[in-house]
Amino acid sequence: MRKPVVVFTDTEDLDPDPGVRLLSDAGFEVRTVGSRDPDRIAAVAADASALIVGYAPVGAALMDRLPRVRILATMSAGYDMIDTAEAGRRGLWVTNLPDAATEDVAVHALACALSLVRDLPRADATVRAGGWNAEFAAPADGTPLPRRAGELTLGLIGFGRIARKLAVLAAPVFGDVAAFDPHADPALWPEGVARYESAEALAAATDVLSLHLPLTPGTQGLVDARLLGRMRPGGFLVNVARGELVHRDALVEAVDTGRLAGAALDVFPVEPPPADDPLLRHPRIRLSPHSAYLSGASRRAYVCKPAENILAWYRTGRPLTPVVEPTR
Template identity: 40%
Template sequence: MTQSTLKLVVTDQAFGNTRHEQAAAQAEAADFAEYQCRSEEETRSAVQGAHVVLNNFAPLTRRVLEVMAPGAVVIRYGVGVDNVDLIAAKDLGVRVCNVPDYGIDEVADHATAMTLALVRKLNRYDAGIREGEWKIDRMVDGVRSLRETTVGLIGLGRIARSYATRMAVFGCRITGYDPFVNDDAARAAGVEPMSRDEVIASADVLSLHVPLTPDTRHLIDADALTRMPAGSIIINCSRGGLVDETALSDALRHGHLSGAGLDVFEQEPLPADSPLRHSFSVLMSPHAAFFSNASVEKLQQLASEEALRGLRGETLRCRLV
């Protein structure tokens, strides 16, 4: 393979520019192309013969992966790779990488901000004032002190631990479950280890920090929501498919949950007919928890550096498959 045959493709991006990516291609005299693919067919056409592919949300199915160059490298902008068929990638010899070490503080900040707003019921005060109300008891039915709040974590990775540190400052009790983290490591992070069921059943605030896999899809379903304490809150800045949105809407409508902070959804953009749009108990953002000027710059830089290693045939930094 000669350098002149190399091809680097960006399937889709939401950053506004691809200067780092273009610089990586230029450094190896590779052809460069960028798209805003949404469908499988658009993506399949875009990556035909590509040696390195940078991907955001476009679907990388078996049909897409099989038209890439032999030994191609896929780099996902971000941590999760649930839009990539990893089994097919392994079968086809396509190497898949992610960027796990950017935006950690941003996501932890975002989850914390959502938690504080919902525990303090700022959304309800705001809505009440806009409707002409002023009396507290007509806007809220009580507010739990943060110092009397148990925050439960499902998953104890870097973002979860950063979020735990922030919430501990407010005097919250922090519990958590992660089958891949031993009890001593959890305690060292300021987290009281528990079983998953115990975390769910005792959390006034339940925050999710796990990848979306067949085993974690709808991890929080109707049964799990029923087992959460009355008046509790759920925070999801990880992956939308972790929560059964129909069950969540029902729990909010019936008042079992007092609120939900959602940065991610099962379908994005959130469908116009989603009942979540009409619940004043839901605080939503458009998959933006990672976003800051600094984090976006770092994400593109790290992804492009990995792309350059892929073009050069060097050892990949964050290979998953």
């Protein structure tokens, strides 16, 4: 009897072997493409029943070339790389990983926020340049002193698992924690987190704004000049969600003009950012390489949990964490 085929598309820095072993031990033939190129994916996965997707775009054109695929399992909480409406129309399942790295991303966001508030990169640079406390406390360019977190409000746009975890971690540190999410379940809204009815109202009450929402047509470019202009002067932006949520030029201008004191970005509209991207050269914008999710535990979960979704679907007809169910 012919084995069912599962194909990993692009795994980036992840090692697919633990997921491959899970599926192989269950009787699947497993292949890896190692690319986002649709031609290479189509060539390797032409007879596949399931696709495990990193960041490779999967739209109608690629689906046309994969007629046997019945399930698309992402290796992330986000699933904007897949045309979910088209998948649903074709009777395909789409799954994601809602909690594979919740703690890791929440801790990374908190670390970014505190690094900005306490101005740790400048402190590090001062010591390496031969300076000490006096130079840090009274810099020649007039940079303000670090701020006391207990006097600041942390605002969260999006209030899913990661943001709720961040709220718990941040509550003892920041003076106030507030959030906006029109889709959040009120029953899961923790005591002590102020609830705002719009992103604009939240921004106006916020010193550190952290983004925790998916990329959709409605959220793309949400953080624009208008929203940044609503924030308290000297505030900070943290983005560990999706790069396209933020209008890049508006962010650079807000920092250049002093409206914002800085930003920390783990995600970018183009990854990795091109050499001429102004974000790479900006001294008050701190960058990390889309690594907020990364730990030893999450590295394994990101390849094993999609495999577990496929195993559950194959054995029971339903995956563990679906975000799209077939409409036919």
